[in-house]
Amino acid sequence: MPRTPMTQLSPADQVRLRALRRMKAVALGALVFMAVVFVVAFWLQERQPWLSYVRAAAEGGMVGALADWFAVTALFRRPLGLPIPHTAIIPSRKDEIGRSLGEFVETNFLEASVVRTKLSSTAIALRAGEWLRQAPHAERVATEGAAVATAVLNALSDDDVRDLITDLAREHLVSPEWGPPAGVWLGKIVEADAHHGAVDLAVDSIATWLDANAVAFHGLISRRLPSWVPKLAHRFVDETAYNEALRFVHAVQADRQHPARLAVDGYLTRLAYNLQHDPVTRAKLENAKSTLFDSPRVGALAAEAWNTAKAGLLTALADPESGLRRRATQALQEIGARLTTDDGLQRRVDTWVADAAVFLVDRYRHDIASIITDTVERWDPAETTEKIELMVGRDLQYIRLNGTFVGALAGLAIFAIAHALIPGV
Incomplete structure (x- = not known):
């Protein structure tokens, strides 16, 4: 969760922070629910054999929830503070991400044919x-x-x-x-x-x-x-x-x-x-x-x-x-x-604008893209992480929630297939 105090956030960021906290609570609630179901089903499955299917589903749900929690958390920080390789990706690779983003914009957006095509259709x-x-x-x-x-x-x-x-x-x-x-x-x-x-x-x-x-x-x-x-x-x-x-x-x-x-x-x-x-x-x-x-x-x-x-x-x-x-x-x-x-004047102005834009893009495309790279390099890693998490964190919590349910279905399916095909299970 971002460490920036609510009073220092813009109104839009405050709304995003509340939505992020709410989705984190929902995703955590789904994990807790699966854990409770797993404990109950594991305890009673000897008396009620059908609860073994419930146990398998809950077990898969917990695995999916924990795996997606680890994946989402690893983007922004080290899970549980442990120095696990390839975690805290955004703060540790912030500059590389900025350079890649700048190169992506320069290659795919600041390209003469792309600019001319867009302006020609406008x-x-x-x-x-x-x-x-x-x-x-x-x-x-x-x-x-x-x-x-x-x-x-x-x-x-x-x-x-x-x-x-x-x-x-x-x-x-x-x-x-x-x-x-x-x-x-x-x-x-x-x-x-x-x-x-x-x-x-x-x-x-x-x-x-x-x-x-x-x-x-x-x-x-x-x-x-x-x-x-x-x-x-x-x-x-x-x-x-x-x-x-x-x-x-x-x-x-x-x-x-x-x-x-x-x-x-x-x-x-x-x-x-x-x-x-x-x-x-x-x-x-x-x-x-x-x-x-x-x-x-x-x-x-x-x-x-x-x-x-x-x-x-x-x-x-x-x-x-x-x-x-x-x-x-x-x-x-x-x-x-x-x-x-005046149709003729419209064509001349449109042509002038397109030619000027293409000229500027051809000559200064790298300088324009470098604004992204230089700006990202100047950002504080912790603040950058918090900002990005505020922007996309809520959607990533849906991944955790979906992972819980998909894991439950996968666990149920695997257990059912194994029970049907392997004698004695």
Whole structure:
């Protein structure tokens, strides 16, 4: 019987312990009953010859009960404390049993064909879709995902993230030369006349500003004239400059082939070529790029952007009513709905799951099975014995009970056959 106090057992183990004790009492009662019957029949068989059959049955019952008691007890401990060989099998061979169990699981369960066959017969995508399309389930997945994301964000070191962002930016943005790809990109824009919209926007903006800011031209040029020039001439010069500027801008607006527009086209064309082929232009761009990214202000802005983004994400993840959480829930429901209606998507998902499971089993089957072996090796032998006895001991007591009755029938049959065939018995 297990030595662990009842107060230290789980409710389920307490139920198993009571059932085990009850079956042990029943099996022991059957043995005692056979012993009592044997004594009575042995004492009275001279006066009542038919009791010899009862004696033989009781004798066989006792032998069967004692043999099965010995066999069951030998699994868990040494019968009567005697150092009999091949007893106390579980505590003495615990580690070997764990290794055998691990090998059995690895060989018969963690095998690629077994896993693929089982997964192929299971509509994983369909079942997942039917479960996920329900709002409570989608909300649950979103909540669990938010908890995981929050834990990951909190575990991240801000300094490490900033260093990673810096390294990635330097590797993918700063280190590559910008000139040739920028020149190719600009050349394609000019060839497709895609820059005309930007030119129109710039010209329109200048015209709007000029229309609304005529006063700004007062003194813009005249203040540079000699002091002896009359004030009337100052005003004339300023008004003339303003009107000419306004006339020029309106002319550029109206004429798609204006020389100023053509000059812009030519400048952009030359710039695109120089960015690809002129070392001086390319060097200027690289210097400007390095100056920009090496600026402490840019680094501070990057750190501030990360801190702001992290705080915003944590706030959104913590609020079940946030837009992020709601959109995540809706997206999960939509995925679930697609999984239940799209046969092609179901086949792809089922194939992905099966391939991933087979890959993991092929690569890590021994490591997975070793969990069983390592866990059993760490168990205390006495505690292991008690746990196993609690799990299967009640059924083993049925073996004792069955052995009692089978032994009784065998003893009766052997005695009856011997009495019938052997004279004088």
